[in-house]
Amino acid sequence: MNFNFSNLSETSFSSNSGQYLKPYEIHTVNLTKIEKTELKGKDGTEYPVVALEFTGCGDSKGSYTHNLFIPTREEDMQRRTLKNANGHESEVASSFENFQYTLMQIVHALNPAGEEKIKANASKIKTIDQFIDLIIKALAGKEKVETNLKLVGRNNNGVIYSTLPNPCGINKKGEIFATNFIGDNLFFSNYELTQQKNYKNAKPTNMDKVESNPDEAEEVDLNDIEL
């Protein structure tokens, strides 16, 4: 029998697929993909998203894809008020603000000159599609630029998944400010550190007590995804 070893030179024998970048870590990554696409909801409705794929490099193994919902509704422009356990109310950024800050912060990290060009032409941008096209243009060819990415966790029925932290916050005066998740100067806030401890100290789920529902598992619950 003749064995063919000609594939040795071209083949990668260790797989990166199925490995995900862990939450509550700062990873060295490349932005390997950015595209406008659609995500199907439970009811079959298709939601427009910008899919961002980050692939780990160096010691960071795996990948992380973030689906950033494109704001389309009037309420996406509105800020919300949340009440914490102590009854204190605080304002959170609107979906539109989060959308802008996420994409502009990525451009700032990977193509600062591109960011300046977008800012200089801000008055010419009239639609969300124009804005997205400019972002995609600014990030084209930047797939090999290494940067740092901060991932936190989101809890979905007791399972912690990686997610991007909020890219901005609102102070008591109602002013918006950026909070870094990509590039340099990445730190965990006290809240994130506490969440990280809870995540690390979590005990494995007792699968015998979990009601299995495979149909539900395959569907994406849009309410669980932070914009």
Added chain:
Amino acid sequence: MKINSAKLIVEILDESTGELITREATLGDFKEPTKKTTTRTKKPKDEDPVAKLTLLEGKLQMNNAAVQMTGFEPEMKIDIKFEKKGRVTTPVMMEAESGNRLTKTYTISCRGSKHDNLAEYGDIFELIPYEGKEGYYKLKGNKEKEDDIIDVPEEISNPEEFDNDDDITSGDEVDVSDFDLDLDD
């Protein structure tokens, strides 16, 4: 000495006649104002040349050297965040919108989980300027944090105890270096 009473003497000049009239009035008992005595506890002089931050109940106190080093002023918003490199987490102090206001006595509110998280590193922190990041200061606590001590498994820390049975070059295994890989021939 004590004043019991006081008298007021008034001289009135009648300009038409040139007569000088003297009137005397007693003002009654004169009471000396009671002096308020305030006892101030003298603060120990802060002459420590090392920039430090002390974790007190509910707050962090900057010493003089820390104020001078950072240039932080009252009303500035100061935050303590955490940098994570591998398994080592380091608290870092910086000016940030998310932080708490620095008071006139150079204290920053630090309560609840923030206090507990910092206390894991100690109660006195030396401020070390973060190289390459102006305005950022690493906080070196006076306590060694348990999580940051990396456990090295015994079998790895002592390589002499490695089991050589699985070594690819040992025993009757084929020595890869015997292959003639020169493909130009």
